[in-house]
């Protein structure tokens with residue numbers, strides 16, 4: 001049975017709750033009562049999408065059959081010796097956010113909502129707009145005025161209503177929450193709704209399967225609101241409790257120097273993430289000055305024996321050009337991962353690392 005549990009006071013809410021967070025102000029975690037599947041049976045599963053892991057997910061492939069677009073099971077591409085890139089730009093809307101968006105839209109559909117609201121820096125809004133269109137549900141998106149025109153064009157093409165919000169990324173979130181509180185609309189938030197991490201955890205299940213039942217030495221993961229890192233936490237916990245892994249792989253979280261509150265809190269040895277003043281970055285997908293789940297993200301990185309790095313925009317743009325010269329064109333935000341790898345390589349040497357190519361190059365200018 002699926003339930004939402006407040007991570008602050010422990011109060012439980014039923015699956016069909018319309019609240020997007022606890023009355024005490026705490027954020028929800030998810031309890032599904034599901035155990036992980038039998039990896040030994042995996043090779044016989046024919047579904048070549050993330051639904052091949054349905055035994056570990058809150059919804060089945062059959063439940064998703066009306067809205068799935070074949071999301072998941074993206075290739076692992078060799079970038080150079082010791083480095084594999086998971087090519088998330090193969091996704092239906094060209095970014096990894098489809099993994100979580102399909103879960104949220106399925107949930108909204110099951111709960112009978114006719115309207116969905118989402119705030120995002122662009123990729124999550126694009127993904128939710130596409131899956132809402134697929135499900136026949138009206139979608140309203142709240143994005144910063146600075147959002148790339150290419151992302152806006154993609155959102156508009158799916159028929160979503162676009163609300164351009166002045167101010168930092170957080171202002172879009174505040175406006176979206178005002179909207180859901182005054183309309184009967186489902187808040188498809190990748191920050192508040194933990195169903196999103198049920199989707200992003202499949203990234204790690206896939207890597208585990210693609211490497212023949214093992215993890216690399218480390219994952220390099222970009223961090224804004226931490227949607228991929230919180231998916232890692234779920235996947236690592238589940239695979240460990242099922243006895244498939246005994247130790248977590250290291251997580252190196254990457255932020256842009258211009259907006260790096262988690263990096264700063266980590267290096268300062270803090271357990272919480274104080275809000276910072278963003279000085280701006282081209283890596284718009286991870287420019288989050290006050291990450292709502294910062295405390296949880298710090299815990300996950302520390303539990304993995306990991307680290308945080310901050311990357312300057314000129315390093316990011318250089319890394320993006322280096323990837324393009326290898327035939328791989330990613331959006332600017334995704335290039336922070338390769339920049340981080342180049343720095344870690346220089347310090348740590350030859351291990352096996354996996355980085356995500358989170359979004360396609362044509363998404364940013």
Ligand SMILES: [Zn+2]
Pocket residue numbers: 006007008009010011022023024025026
């Ligand atoms: Zn609470």
